[in-house]
Structure formats: structure tokens, C-alpha cells
Amino acid sequence: MANLDMEQHSSESEEIKKKKHKKRARDKAKKLKQPAMEEEPDHEDGDAEENNALIDEEPKKKKKKNKKRGDTDDGEDEAVAEEEPKKKKKKNKKLQQRGDTNDEEDEVIAEEEEPKKKKKKQRKDAEAKSEEEEKKMEETSIMTNKTFESLSLSDNTYKSIKEMGFARMTQIQAKAIPPLMMGEDVLGAARTGSGKTLAFLIPAVELLYRVKFTPRNGTGVLVICPTRELAIQSYGVAKELLKYHSQTVGKVIGGEKRKTEAEILAKGVNLLVATPGRLLDHLENTNGFIFKNLKFLVMDEADRILEQNFEEDLKKILKLLPKTRQTSLFSATQSAKVEDLARVSLTSPVYIDVDEGRKEVTNEGLEQGYCVVPSAMRLLFLLTFLKRFQGKKKIMVFFSTCKSTKFHAELFRYIKFDCLEIRGGIDQSKRTPTFLQFIKAETGILLCTNVAARGLDFPHVDWIVQYDPPDNPTVCCL
Numbered sequence: 370m371a372n373l374d375m376e377q378h379s380s381e382s383e384e385i386k387k388k389k390h391k392k393r394a395r396d397k398a399k400k401l402k403q404p405a406m407e408e409e410p411d412h413e414d415g416d417a418e419e420n421n422a423l424i425d426e427e428p429k430k431k432k433k434k435n436k437k438r439g440d441t442d443d444g445e446d447e448a449v450a451e452e453e454p455k456k457k458k459k460k461n462k463k464l465q466q467r468g469d470t471n472d473e474e475d476e477v478i479a480e481e482e483e484p485k486k487k488k489k490k491q492r493k494d495a496e497a498k499s500e501e502e503e504k505k506m507e508e509t510s511i512m513t514n515k516t517f518e519s520l521s522l523s524d525n526t527y528k529s530i531k532e533m534g535f536a537r538m539t540q541i542q543a544k545a546i547p548p549l550m551m552g553e554d555v556l557g558a559a560r561t562g563s564g565k566t567l568a569f570l571i572p573a574v575e576l577l578y579r580v581k582f583t584p585r586n587g588t589g590v591l592v593i594c595p596t597r598e599l600a601i602q603s604y605g606v607a608k609e610l611l612k613y614h615s616q617t618v619g620k621v622i623g624g625e626k627r628k629t630e631a632e633i634l635a636k637g638v639n640l641l642v643a644t645p646g647r648l649l650d651h652l653e654n655t656n657g658f659i660f661k662n663l664k665f666l667v668m669d670e671a672d673r674i675l676e677q678n679f680e681e682d683l684k685k686i687l688k689l690l691p692k693t694r695q696t697s698l699f700s701a702t703q704s705a706k707v708e709d710l711a712r713v714s715l716t717s718p719v720y721i722d723v724d725e726g727r728k729e730v731t732n733e734g735l736e737q738g739y740c741v742v743p744s745a746m747r748l749l750f751l752l753t754f755l756k757r758f759q760g761k762k763k764i765m766v767f768f769s770t771c772k773s774t775k776f777h778a779e780l781f782r783y784i785k786f787d788c789l790e791i792r793g794g795i796d797q798s799k800r801t802p803t804f805l806q807f808i809k810a811e812t813g814i815l816l817c818t819n820v821a822a823r824g825l826d827f828p829h830v831d832w833i834v835q836y837d838p839p840d841n842p843t844v845c846c847l
Contacts, residue, residue, distance in 0.1 A: 511563045511723070515543045517571075520550070523578050525613035526571065533609055539564035540723040545697075546571055554718040555697040556711050562826070563723065565699045566606050569667045574607070576665055576695075577616045577639050584617050584637030587659025591666050592642045593686070595673035596820050597622040597797060598804050603669065604642040616640060623647045624797020634658040645679040645686065652689045663691050668714070671700040672707050680706070687714055751836060755786070755814055762831040764814045769837035771818055777836075778816050788814040 515538045517530050538546070541559040549555055549572035559565055573590040582589045592607070594600040604620040611618050619638035621630045623646055630647070635657030643651075651658055668674060674683060696714050700707050703722070711718065742750045751766070758764060768774040771792040778790040789803050807815045808827055815827075 511539045511541075511560075513538055513540055513543045520546060520571075522571070523575060526574055526578070526610060529610050529612050530567075530571070532612075535567070539568075541565055541721065542568045542571075544721045544723065545569070548719045549695075549697060550575060552695055554695060554715040555699075556715060556718040556720050557697065557699045558703050558720075558722040558724065559699070559701065560724055561701050565669065566603055569669070569697050569699060570603070570607050570610055573640060573665055573667065574610045574614065574616070577611075578614055580664065582616050582639045582662075584639065586637070586639070586662050588634075588638055588641045589616075589662060589664045590640045591648075591660070591663060591690070592640070593645055593648065593666075593668050593674065593683075594642065595644070595670045595677055595679070596825075597624060597644055597800065598791070598820065598825050599670065600642050600644050601801060601804065602826060607640050607642060611640065618642075621647045621651055622797070624800065627651075631655045631658070645674060645682040649682050649686055652686065660689075661691060663694050666690060666694055666696045666714075668696075668698045668710075671698045671710060672702050672704050675704070675706045675710065680710075683710065684713075747836075751834070752781075752786070754834070758832065759786070759814070760812055763810065763812050763827075763829055764832040764834065765827065765830055766814065766816050766834045766836055768816065768818060773837060774816050774818050781814075781816070788816055791815065791817040791820060793818065793820060 516536055517527065517538060518536075522530075541557060541563045545555055545557050545565075545568040549569065555569075557565065557568065559568075569592070573592070577589050580589070592600075592603055594603055600620055600622045604618065607618045616639040617637060618640045619630075619633050620642040621634070622644045625647075627647075627650070630651065634641075634651060634655055637659065652660065668683075674680075696716070696718075698707070698711055698715060698718075740750070755764065755766075766777075768777065771794050774790060774792040775794075778788060781788045789807055791800055791803055791807075795803075804825075807813060811829070
């Protein structure tokens with residue numbers, strides 16, 4: 370009986386356990402949102418046990434799965450956690466390397482920019498210095514930094530200028546050429562040797578080229594010079610400028626054969642250089658001299674023209690020439706007579722004075738001095754001075770009169786002292802060769818009157834001696 374009771378008691382306890390287990394399973398199923406298991410009849414206990422076993426295994430599997438997943442996730446998290454500082458270290462290292470690279474690049478850029486900044490500063494300093502030097506040069510020199518290339522010149526004219534050896538313009542050229550090329554009248558004041566000849570001849574040649582002047586059109590440009598030598602010199606420059614042009618050039622001066630000049634004028638001279646007396650003669654008496662088409666009149670060294678009593682001749686010439694024309698007047702000094710002539714001949718002129726406001730008008734590099742000598746010793750002193758430099762230097766000696774020049778030339782030749790002579794009263798056939806000979810000579814002595822004092826270009830002269838006091842100190846060659 371005892372055994373039976375024990376068996377019943379154990380079976381009951383098992384049933385209770387099963388029920389509890391079922392209940393627990395249902396509760397878990399509810400939690401897992403699975404449909405609750407319905408209570409089975411007693412005869413299906415075996416199947417229920419199997420189902421319960423499956424149900425029991427399912428959460429276990431899930432737990433295992435979750436545990437495995439948890440273990441994997443924990444492992445991954447740990448791996449990620451371990452990798453994170455490594456990545457951070459790598460990132461920091463990369464950033465540091467990038468920073469180092471950037472620093473190096475900055476240093477390189479700084480090193481590259483530093484010389485650039487220095488160069489810019491040096492360039493600015495150089496520009497400022499060059500501007501100062503240019504300003505200083507313009508104050509003391511007749512030259513400028515402006516080139517002939519900057520002008521709108523024809524190729525043929527520019528080619529000639531280049532062959533003549535000119536690159537930069539003088540002040541009178543830089544200021545006078547542009548308005549003259551625009552057709553304006555110009556009153557120019559500039560010292561001797563400032564480049565006035567090119568200042569008016571370049572616009573003259575360009576004018577003839579632009580309007581396509583031919584010999585049958587006659588004279589289009591007229592240049593009046595005070596002396597024969599200056600006319601010869603201006604003619605030579607004009608000839609060089611017209612070297613590559615089709616226009617013609619000629620000269621008419623006193624002392625030359627008038628008949629030969631008349632024949633040349635009849636053929637047609639587009640650019641004519643002349644002295645006042647001979648020009649007036651041809652204007653009044655030469656048949657076939659066409660000047661009705663005159664476009665441009667130039668009066669060079671106008672103050673000298675007026676000084677030599679050509680004032681009346683000039684008035685007659687201006688009356689004969691066409692009124693509609695361009696006129697320019699160039700002079701070293703601006704006297705009352707020059708201003709009167711300008712009022713009569715120029716229309717609303719552009720006034721250019723390159724020496725205005727200058728402290729020193731004397732050409733750069735020219736040294737001046739004087740000697741106080743007793744009257745009785747003057748000739749001996751002059752002869753001693755000339756003998757000292759004979760055959761070594763190029764010297765010009767100015768006398769106040771033709772008679773004084775003639776006397777000293779004959780005296781020097783008598784004592785076997787070589788010298789050349791230019792003055793009034795000498796036939797032009799002798800004057801011109803003498804003039805050209807002294808231009809080409811490297812050394813020599815020229816005795817002359819003030820006929821050679823203005824406008825003539827004698828290269829490489831070492832000494833100028835004013836033996837007699839000049840008639841007008843303001844136009845003295847010194």
C-alpha cells in the first residue's frame with residue numbers, strides 16, 4: 370500500500386510539473402507572440418509532451434542563437450572597439466602627415482613667394498629710380514626715352530631714320546612731331562643742337578607720302594634757312610629721309626648757278642630747301658616753278674633770318690605763297706621780331722619751349738671759360754693755343770667780321786699754319802667743299818664768321834674759340 374501511495378504521489382507530482390511546465394511554456398509563447406497552446410485531452414498527453422519538448426527546445430535554441438549572436442556581436446564590438454583607436458591613430462597619423470605636408474607646402478610656397486615679393490619690390494624700386502633718372506635726364510639733357518618707333522610713321526621713313534642711327538627722340542622732337550603730323554601750326558623754341566631739323570622734316574616727309582605728291586604737283590614742302598651751309602645740311606637730311614620714298618628733294622641757295630636751279634624747279638621738286646634771297650628770286654622770275662600746291666612751310670632759325678635783314682624778303686615771300694597751308698617756325702631765341710613774324714604767319718600755333726624753366730640752357734657736357742689777355746698779346750696767345758692742339762684737336766675760331774676772318778686766315782697760311790676758312794664774300798663753289806671737308810675731318814682748324822655759328826652740325830668739335838666779342842651775347846655759340 371505504501372508503494373502504491375508513493376507511485377500515485379509521484380505520478381501526481383509529475384502531472385503537476387507538466388502542468389506547470391505547460392503554463393510556463395504558454396507564458397513564454399505569449400511573450401514571444403505566438404498563439405497559446407490549447408489544453409489537450411488526457412489521451413493526447415504523448416503528443417502534448419512532444420509539443421512541449423519542441424516548445425522547450427525552441428526558446429533554448431533561440432537563447433543559444435541569441436547567445437551566439439550576442440557572443441559574435443560582443444566579439445565584433447570588441448574588435449571594433451580595438452580597431453577604433455587604431456583607426457584614430459591612423460587618422461591622426463594621416464592628419465599629422467597631411468599637416469606636415471601642408472606645413473612643408475606652406476614653407477615651399479613661402480620660399481617661392483619670398484623672392485617674388487623681393488622681385489616685385491626691386492621692380493618697383495627700379496621703376497621709381499628710372500622715373501627719377503628720366504626726370505633728371507629731361508631736366509639736364511636734350512634727350513628723352515621716347516623712341517621714333519612709338520610714332521605712327523610709314524615703314525620707308527622709319528627705315529631711313531634707323532639707318533641714320535637714331536632711336537630715341539630729343540625733347541623738341543618728342544613735343545613737336547605729334548602736333549605737326551596732326552596738321553597744326555607750331556612755334557618752337559630750342560637751343561642749337563637740339564634736333565630741330567628732324568623735328569620738322571619727319572612730319573614734312575610723312576605729309577608728302579600721305580597725299581602722294583609727285584613731281585608734276587610741284588613743291589609741297591618749303592624749308593627756309595638763314596645760311597647756305599644750314600640749307601645744304603638740311604637738304605642732306607631731307608635727302609636721307611626720302612631715300613625710300615618716290616618724292617623729290619632739291620635746294621636753291623645763293624652762290625649756285627641760277628639757271629641750273631631753275632631747270633630743276635621746272636621738273637618738279639616736292640621738298641625744297643632754300644635761302645630767303647634766292648627763293649624770292651625764283652618765286653618772282655622762274656617760269657615752271659609750281660608752288661600753288663604748297664602744304665607746309667618751315668622757317669628754321671627764324672631769329673637769324675630776321676637778324677640778317679631778310680625781314681623784307683620774308684614778307685614778300687609770305688605774300689606770294691598760298692594762304693591755306695600749315696606753317697612752323699623754329700628759333701633758338703624768342704625775340705620781339707620773331708613774335709611779330711609768328712603773329713603774321715601762324716594760325717593758332719602750338720607753342721613749344723623745351724628750355725623754359727631750365728636753370729642751365731647750356732648743352733650737357735659743355736665746359737665754358739674765358740681768358741683775360743692784354744690787347745697786344747691776343748694774337749700771340751691765339752697762335753700759341755692753336756699750335757698746342759694742331760693735328761690733335763678739332764677747333765673752330767669765330768671772328769666778328771669777314772675782313773677779320775680773311776686777315777687771320779691769310780696770316781696763318783703765310784706762316785705755314787694750316788687752317789680752313791668760311792665767311793661771306795667767298796664763292797659758293799669754294800665754301801661748300803670747305804664746309805663738307807671740316808665735317809668729315811677728325812682734326813683741323815676752321816676760321817669763320819657767325820655764318821657758321823648757328824644750326825650747323827659739325828661733329829666732334831673739341832674747342833670753340835670766340836676771338837672777338839659776339840654781336841649779340843644771347844645768340845653766342847657758347
